[in-house]
Amino acid sequence: NAGVIQTPRHKVTGKGQEATLWCEPISGHSAVFWYRQTIVQGLEFLTYFRNQAPIDDSGMPKERFSAQMPNQSHSTLKIQSTQPQDSAVYLCASSRDSGNTLYFGEGSRLIVV
Amino acid sequence: GDSVTQTEGLVTLTKGLPVMLNCTYQTTYSPFLFWYVQHLNEAPKLLLKSSTDNKRTEHQGFYATLHKSSSSFHLQKSSVQLSDSALYFCALRDTGGLSGKLTFGEGTQVTVIS
Numbered sequence: 001n002a003g004v005i006q007t008p009r010h011k012v013t014g015k016g017q018e019a020t021l022w023c024e025p026i027s028g029h030s031a032v033f034w035y036r037q038t039i040v041q042g043l044e045f046l047t048y049f050r051n052q053a054p055i056d057d058s059g060m061p062k063e064r065f066s067a068q069m070p071n072q073s074h075s076t077l078k079i080q081s082t083q084p085q086d087s088a089v090y091l092c093a094s095s096r097d098s099g100n101t102l103y104f105g106e107g108s109r110l111i112v113v
Numbered sequence: 114g115d116s117v118t119q120t121e122g123l124v125t126l127t128k129g130l131p132v133m134l135n136c137t138y139q140t141t142y143s144p145f146l147f148w149y150v151q152h153l154n155e156a157p158k159l160l161l162k163s164s165t166d167n168k169r170t171e172h173q174g175f176y177a178t179l180h181k182s183s184s185s186f187h188l189q190k191s192s193v194q195l196s197d198s199a200l201y202f203c204a205l206r207d208t209g210g211l212s213g214k215l216t217f218g219e220g221t222q223v224t225v226i227s
């Protein structure tokens with residue numbers, strides 16, 4: 001079991017550029033979550049997919065952020081026109097179903113300069 | 114909405130001493146709590162999860178008891194080790210919504226010194 005895989009592990013992008021982060025959930029897990037981690041805000045929920053369908057995006061900033069899950073083996077989080085305040089570690093997690101234990105990836109550290 | 118409060122931001126203690134990390138929560142639904150631990154540059158990992166009211170759960174020397182009367186799920190260990198240095202998060206599952214998403218507390222950074 002390889003666990004949740006996130007790529008890239010580190011990304012530095014210039015202000016105004018686009019950043020795309022990838023997540024491969026654990027095989028057989030139907031629920032995928034995205035969280036953002038910063039020192040100031042801690043772990044913040046962004047969005048949730050179940051069986052690839054978007055279920056809850058209540059934590060997503062309304063502008064510039066979007067997430068997709070085109071197939072059961074990967075999800076993407078895209079940030080358009082990145083800003084310095086988007087700098088954070090973006091964590092993906094999966095679980096067997098929505099009521100089960102979340103398994104986190106190691107995260108993608110985004111730095112916007 | 115749901116919320117979780119961890120009162121200690123930083124805890125430093127000597128190896129072999131006991132530790133208690135506070136966690137209180139607010140929810141209008143049935144509470145289901147977790148403790149996650151995150152070592153430096155690693156993924157958060159589940160440490161333990163709540164059981165029924167007033168029942169203690171244990172894992173890897175850590176233990177916690179859900180107390181609905183006080184809306185608490187404090188984490189304890191009787192004798193900390195150097196390897197326990199990490200960031201600890203208390204989390205509450207959304208049992209009233211569709212996702213079962215977790216709401217996390219602010220986290221407690223634990224540093225164990227020799």
